[in-house]
Amino acid sequence: MRSKNKTAPGFLFLVATAGSGIFIIQLVIFMMGPLLVDIADDLGVEVPVAGQLNTVTAGVWLFVAGSAGYFSDRYGRKPILLIGLVATIVGVLGMGVAWTFPVAMLFRAVSGLGGLIPPTFSAFLADYVPASSRGKAFGWMSATGGLAIVVGVPLTTLVGELVGWRWSFVAAAAATALVGLFVFLRLPNPAPVGNSGGILTRFAPLARVGLIWDMSLVNMTHRIAYFGFSTYFAAYLIVSHDLSTGQTAIPVAIIGVGTVVSPAVVGYMADSRHRSKVMPVGLAISGVIAYLIFGVDLPLLLVVALGLLFTVAIFAPFTMFHTFLSLIGGRRLQGTAMNVPAFSNQSGAMFGPALGGLALAIGGYGAIGLLCMVVAVFGSVVAAARVRDDRIRAATERIARLDPQGNTDNR
Numbered sequence: 001m002r003s004k005n006k007t008a009p010g011f012l013f014l015v016a017t018a019g020s021g022i023f024i025i026q027l028v029i030f031m032m033g034p035l036l037v038d039i040a041d042d043l044g045v046e047v048p049v050a051g052q053l054n055t056v057t058a059g060v061w062l063f064v065a066g067s068a069g070y071f072s073d074r075y076g077r078k079p080i081l082l083i084g085l086v087a088t089i090v091g092v093l094g095m096g097v098a099w100t101f102p103v104a105m106l107f108r109a110v111s112g113l114g115g116l117i118p119p120t121f122s123a124f125l126a127d128y129v130p131a132s133s134r135g136k137a138f139g140w141m142s143a144t145g146g147l148a149i150v151v152g153v154p155l156t157t158l159v160g161e162l163v164g165w166r167w168s169f170v171a172a173a174a175a176t177a178l179v180g181l182f183v184f185l186r187l188p189n190p191a192p193v194g195n196s197g198g199i200l201t202r203f204a205p206l207a208r209v210g211l212i213w214d215m216s217l218v219n220m221t222h223r224i225a226y227f228g229f230s231t232y233f234a235a236y237l238i239v240s241h242d243l244s245t246g247q248t249a250i251p252v253a254i255i256g257v258g259t260v261v262s263p264a265v266v267g268y269m270a271d272s273r274h275r276s277k278v279m280p281v282g283l284a285i286s287g288v289i290a291y292l293i294f295g296v297d298l299p300l301l302l303v304v305a306l307g308l309l310f311t312v313a314i315f316a317p318f319t320m321f322h323t324f325l326s327l328i329g330g331r332r333l334q335g336t337a338m339n340v341p342a343f344s345n346q347s348g349a350m351f352g353p354a355l356g357g358l359a360l361a362i363g364g365y366g367a368i369g370l371l372c373m374v375v376a377v378f379g380s381v382v383a384a385a386r387v388r389d390d391r392i393r394a395a396t397e398r399i400a401r402l403d404p405q406g407n408t409d410n411r
Contacts, residue, residue, distance in 0.1 A: 139267015
């Protein structure tokens, strides 16, 4: 996709703009954790049930995000981004005024339309950033988005402590509106690709690449472990260490630093010869740490320190997945390739809180730690065996040989 503008946007503008969109999505999802106990009390449900508010968001996200790249290729990145941002504002504001749990579920479902945002911003970055620097770009985009957990979530937590959890969602809606206004006024709109065929036709060549299925499975294990951890971590601190909602702000901010540091560092590794080792190592380390946090009675300071190490390790595979897909998709299937993570991202985001809630109901918080460890170690084994540099190169070359009908040109 080529821009209508004669001068391409600078690297800093691209990363900061895309990162702001990821910031909003991270905020909308992860602000739920520290507020979960208060929301459950106010709406008259148990904490494991309230945790399913994130599950319904991820469920809707799963369906809409998979089509975002196709429509942004066809109609342009900017219109799709604006639709996602407006829907997020409506969903977050609605959550702030929800008077019953079913109404809250409805508006969290509307928030799931924000799933249009991450894959479209990823495709927007890939439109302008050359392949040699793409790992760094995705790394810094994720790092900027990670500031939501370091800054945004603690701020909404403090708002919830001072004036009630509903105002936390009003504040999040205001932040989303600011990003939407910036996108509307300043974001360039690359010329749409005149793609032929329907959405399934665009996905078909990628679906025939076995490596993409393997990486998607690995990414889903990462998301299950991360969302299972993050949804219930603050509640664990409240219940097991007798903290108030406001007091969880600092621990959550500290562990959130890992979501900034990890993508920034791993982004450089994604452009190096060691890139294939990052996925298995990061998953294995994070799985063991999650079990220690939830399964062993540790002092609060050690829990927070381990939480920071967990986020550093667990976020490493995420940046790699996006970088590899941007290389495999090439220019022809750029937007469609950047939609592939939506399926595993949101499957993991849906199953993480759901399985975590089930584990909590059956075996307490220790069962959440065991769940995270088993899932992450499984992903590590798959990554070590299947995600290799030779397979990445072969997949990239295969997509590059496609003819206009999507068949491999072997000439």
